[in-house]
Amino acid sequence: MANIAFLGLGVMGYPMAGHLQAAGHSVTVYNRTTAKAEKWAAEHGGAFAATPREAATGADFVMSCVGNDDDLRSVVLGENGALAGMAAGTCFVDHTTVSAAVTRELYAAADAQQVSFVDAPVSGGQAGAENGQLGIMCGGDEGAYARAEPIMEIYAKVCKRLGESGAGQLTKMVNQICIAGLVQGLSEGLHFAEKAGLDGKAVVEVIQAGAAGSWQMSNRYETMLDDEFNHGFAVDWMRKDLGICLQTANENGASLPVTALVDQFYKDVQKQGGGRWDTSSLIKRLRAMG
Known part of the structure; x- marks a missing residue:
């Protein structure tokens, strides 16, 4: 001990x-x-x-x-x-x-x-x-x-x-880059289902068993559909992390167009008053757009 x-x-x-x-x-x-x-x-x-x-x-x-x-x-x-x-x-x-x-x-x-x-x-x-x-x-x-x-x-x-030294932090950047794109894709898919008049929960029950499945989908789709965003990791912290990713990419020459775009989408969520909402709240931005 x-x-x-x-x-x-x-x-x-x-x-x-x-x-x-x-x-x-x-x-x-x-x-x-x-x-x-x-x-x-x-x-x-x-x-x-x-x-x-x-x-x-x-x-x-x-x-x-x-x-x-x-x-x-x-x-x-x-x-x-x-x-x-x-x-x-x-x-x-x-x-x-x-x-x-x-x-x-x-x-x-x-x-x-x-x-x-x-x-x-x-x-x-x-x-x-x-x-x-x-x-x-x-x-x-x-x-x-x-x-x-x-x-x-x-x-x-x-x-x-x-x-x-530093390899752990660089790996965490990869993690956040991957999450950013996944959450935006999931948000767009659920938003599309709503606009199409589909039962979002029934849709996910089918598609999560295939190639579209992810941790984000399995653990967040129900709360996203129910407009609940109090599940921990906040938008403010995600923007901090994505800022680190983008700064490092600028230094090492990596191209992160989707990450840069999703970072701005999270900025929009902050403007909606959602800085302390969890990261799955990207869907609220889409709903606000109509």
């Missing part, structure tokens, strides 16, 4: 940290809003700390799941950052979806202190975090990954190292 610090208790981090404590590890959490850290500690029996540095002091592993590049830097670097409390030979595992550039920057900062750094963004949404069924895509040194893998497997459905 290990001493583990977990930084960030959002819709993903809160249950992930809970799985670690339930597995018998000794977990200390940090959250920018202290009240949430106190609630977690009361619910799960772990401890909470006032700063990332305090949480990380004495930890074998430090896990993070925060918002964006700047949030990640704030919990890792500086006088009260986690690295200031981490001893040589310990391991930092970042589950945030951020740019590969900040991952490599923090990898270098950790390496200078003889601390391992694994980028390990996740996929599976709030339900995947709560059920311990996340897909975890990792980058970093082989030895660091081998040490961290048994910890991550506690809340993973699949966990895999894809290459050196």
Whole structure:
């Protein structure tokens, strides 16, 4: 059993940290809003700390799941950052979806202190975090990954190292690129069915068994037809992720015309007041168009 610090208790981090404590590890959490850290500690029996540095002091592993590049830097670097409390030979595992550039920057900062750094963004949404069924895509040194893998497997459905530092983040970009096109296609299909006077649920029951089937279709078609969009991963966060994808594509020369278009469609959803709706809300944009 290990001493583990977990930084960030959002819709993903809160249950992930809970799985670690339930597995018998000794977990200390940090959250920018202290009240949430106190609630977690009361619910799960772990401890909470006032700063990332305090949480990380004495930890074998430090896990993070925060918002964006700047949030990640704030919990890792500086006088009260986690690295200031981490001893040589310990391991930092970042589950945030951020740019590969900040991952490599923090990898270098950790390496200078003889601390391992694994980028390990996740996929599976709030339900995947709560059920311990996340897909975890990792980058970093082989030895660091081998040490961290048994910890991550506690809340993973699949966990895999894809290459050196930054490879996990690049793989998460592929994930988001694929999702963007799928959700738009599903939205258009369901919208077409509605306009054609078809029973959307009956249509999906037939087509999901064939080549049109996808996780998005199986798990979101009913709520999309019922105009319900409170299922976790928000449009605001998807736009953040797609922005990272498009910026990286601009740097490496990849062509992402559909991703760029869907990003603008999500911008339209934000203008409808849907920034906190989940990503399947693309269909509401189509309905608003008539």
